[in-house]
Amino acid sequence: MSFLPTNRRTLIILLLAGVATGLVNGLVGIGGGTIVIPALVFFLGVAQHQAHGTSLAVILPTSLTSALIYWYHGHLPISLTFIVALTGMVGAYIGARLMNLISPKNLRLLLGLFMIVAGVRMLWPSS
Amino acid sequence: MAIILALIGLLAGILSGLALGGGTLLVPSLVILMELTQHQAQAIALAAFLPISTVAIVTHYKNGNVKPRLALLLASGAIAGALVGATLAAHIPAPLLRKIFGLFLVFMGSYEVYNHRKAISKRKVQKERKKE
Structure with a gap:
């Protein structure tokens, strides 16, 4: 083959x-x-x-x-997914345009830090 | 609540448009701000990815940046893995799944930060070499 x-x-x-x-x-x-x-x-x-x-x-x-x-x-949840998908598509278009204007390198660091904070927050038992 | 949801969707979309991956922002936001269950948040991230990424795939394909053979082989394994992974998730209680997700997020976030630092030190070395 x-x-x-x-x-x-x-x-x-x-x-x-x-x-x-x-x-x-x-x-x-x-x-x-x-x-x-x-x-x-x-x-x-x-x-x-x-x-x-x-x-x-x-x-x-x-x-x-x-x-x-x-x-x-x-x-x-279908209706919530619908909202996220719609606004997400608008955002993705904006993001793709921004790509030519800004370097995502520092944004990547910011996102990494956010992920650590959010991840630790999620490890805590929910109140 | 719909406004917060729309904002979360918009931000996650911008991140995925920048090729940074929107799900890492989407899922924790849905769980912490919208108080959805871990399963619901993950399901939304998975389903919302479909229309958002379709446009990106078409664009990448037109630019010759999709390798169809590699994609097909990877996808055949990935679909089998997804069947197992998603079924497993369905049988895990939400609080535990939330912790698994949190751990995964901390791990990925640390990897991003580590990569960023590595890239910086690499650039420094290159600059010093030029000086010499």
């Missing part, structure tokens, strides 16, 4: 990275790119921007699968 990569190592890395991505995506609902992008860049030598584009194409069907299971178990 010419479609499959001839290299067995590549195939194994792709499948393992895929399964790990799916497990994380299904369990915590976010962060698939954290696994796919490094796997593509460091293990397979794919260029950063191609890794980013490819990771999105992987996470779409993955998130769809996870979302369907959450929905099946009655955890998906």
